[in-house]
Amino acid sequence: MSTPDIIDTLAGIKPGSALDAIRARRLQARDNAQKSYLSLFEPIDAGDFSLLERAAVAAFVTGLHGESPVATFYRDKLAASAGGAALLEAIEAEIARGKTSGPYGSFPAGPLSVENTAGLIYRVSAASKSVLGARLVAAFEHAHLLVFRPRDAASTDMKALLAAGWSNTGIVTFSQLVAFLSFQVRVVSGLRTLAAANA
Amino acid sequence: MSATVNPPVVFTQDELGWVSWIEPLPEAELTERHFAGLVDRARAKSEYFRLLVRDPEVLEARTKTDKDIFYNVADGLPRAERELAAAATSRYNGCIYCASVHARFASTYSKRREDVQKLLDEGVSADLGERWNAVVKASAALASTPIAFGPDNIAELRRAGLDDAEIVDVINGASFFNWANRLMLSLGEPSK
Numbered sequence: 001m002s003t004p005d006i007i008d009t010l011a012g013i014k015p016g017s018a019l020d021a022i023r024a025r026r027l028q029a030r031d032n033a034q035k036s037y038l039s040l041f042e043p044i045d046a047g048d049f050s051l052l053e054r055a056a057v058a059a060f061v062t063g064l065h066g067e068s069p070v071a072t073f074y075r076d077k078l079a080a081s082a083g084g085a086a087l088l089e090a091i092e093a094e095i096a097r098g099k100t101s102g103p104y105g106s107f108p109a110g111p112l113s114v115e116n117t118a119g120l121i122y123r124v125s126a127a128s129k130s131v132l133g134a135r136l137v138a139a140f141e142h143a144h145l146l147v148f149r150p151r152d153a154a155s156t157d158m159k160a161l162l163a164a165g166w167s168n169t170g171i172v173t174f175s176q177l178v179a180f181l182s183f184q185v186r187v188v189s190g191l192r193t194l195a196a197a198n199a
Numbered sequence: 200m201s202a203t204v205n206p207p208v209v210f211t212q213d214e215l216g217w218v219s220w221i222e223p224l225p226e227a228e229l230t231e232r233h234f235a236g237l238v239d240r241a242r243a244k245s246e247y248f249r250l251l252v253r254d255p256e257v258l259e260a261r262t263k264t265d266k267d268i269f270y271n272v273a274d275g276l277p278r279a280e281r282e283l284a285a286a287a288t289s290r291y292n293g294c295i296y297c298a299s300v301h302a303r304f305a306s307t308y309s310k311r312r313e314d315v316q317k318l319l320d321e322g323v324s325a326d327l328g329e330r331w332n333a334v335v336k337a338s339a340a341l342a343s344t345p346i347a348f349g350p351d352n353i354a355e356l357r358r359a360g361l362d363d364a365e366i367v368d369v370i371n372g373a374s375f376f377n378w379a380n381r382l383m384l385s386l387g388e389p390s391k
Binding site: 019023025026028031032033039040065066102107111115142146147148150151157158162172173176178182183185190191194197 | 206208209210220222250251253257258259260261263264266271273274275291292293294295322341342343344345346348349350353354364366367370371373374375377378379380381384386388
């Protein structure tokens with residue numbers, strides 16, 4: 001594959017290392033995590049979710065997870081995207097406003113209600129709204145929900161995205177992108193932790 | 200976008216259904232590109248997969264990642280403990296549907312149905328013995344945001360007898376369910 005493996009790059013896994021050998025034993029998982037990345041960020045058709053929107057959501061989502069090589073990678077990717085540099089400042093401000101600890105939220109009413117945990121219900125600031133536009137405002141608010149309190153998601157959240165101009169197909173790709181990044185940032189963090197424990 | 204009748208309100212090992220909040224593709228509209236995305240043609244019968252197949256390339260890559268992480272058991276962690284990592288992550292994030300599927304698999308492969316039920320009933324702090332406790336604790340630490348997985352989790356997994364290849368399987372299995380949970384929780388809801 002021409003593009004270097006993103007997880008290996010971000011986790012600092014060198015060819016020939018012990019972790020490289022372990023990852024080679026799950027080659028299909030490794031190759032398809034890479035294909036997921038490529039289908040999300042170099043798609044055949046970006047008609048329902050533009051490349052700029054993908055880069056903006058990725059910078060926001062990975063930034064919410066805290067400073068890491070993954071967050072730096074997607075911030076740089078946004079900066080390099082057409083129209084991305086103009087969004088950086090607002091996105092940095094929204095990351096700072098949106099940072100909290102998860103998962104939290106509510107369970108369906110019943111015996112699990114005793115486990116309900118309150119936390120930040122994030123909304124984009126008035127100042128950032130005009131910079132980001134209606135589609136990204138809705139996307140950021142939904143992405144924050146998915147990152148920190150996925151169990152709070154409700155059918156009304158889908159209606160909010162549709163109302164902001166997202167298509168059904170766009171919502172699927174957007175949900176995959178946020179969920180995929182939730183996976184990728186954890187694999188990278190886990191592998192880096194394991195490598196450091198062996199160093 | 201209809202509300203589900205009688206949604207489950209507790210974690211269970213029973214078989215549940217799942218209904219979408221937005222429109223899946225109609226089966227009659229699926230093309231060869233979509234069938235490639237579904238990987239298994241039989242998935243055309245599933246509302247969940249007919250929804251995700253709106254982006255066939257992502258679905259195909261995701262499905263193949265999933266299958267290798269969980270089913271490629273030529274070496275590494277036994278299947279039961281990969282399923283345990285998936286169930287623990289789902290319990291912690293609050294995905295009743297994913298937890299039901301993977302708790303059931305964990306029970307089938309481990310023959311420890313009561314311990315699996317204890318995880319569902321009590322949550323990730325349930326005492327399931329040293330080895331399972333280490334897997335569950337590592338899964339919850341990985342699922343936390345900011346990620347709380349650290350050297351203590353590695354040390355605990357090693358004390359419980361896991362080697363590095365097995366620890367990578369825990370990392371992959373738990374991380375993958377942070378992907379799966381967010382799709383199942385946000386695009387629809389479980390039904391009984």
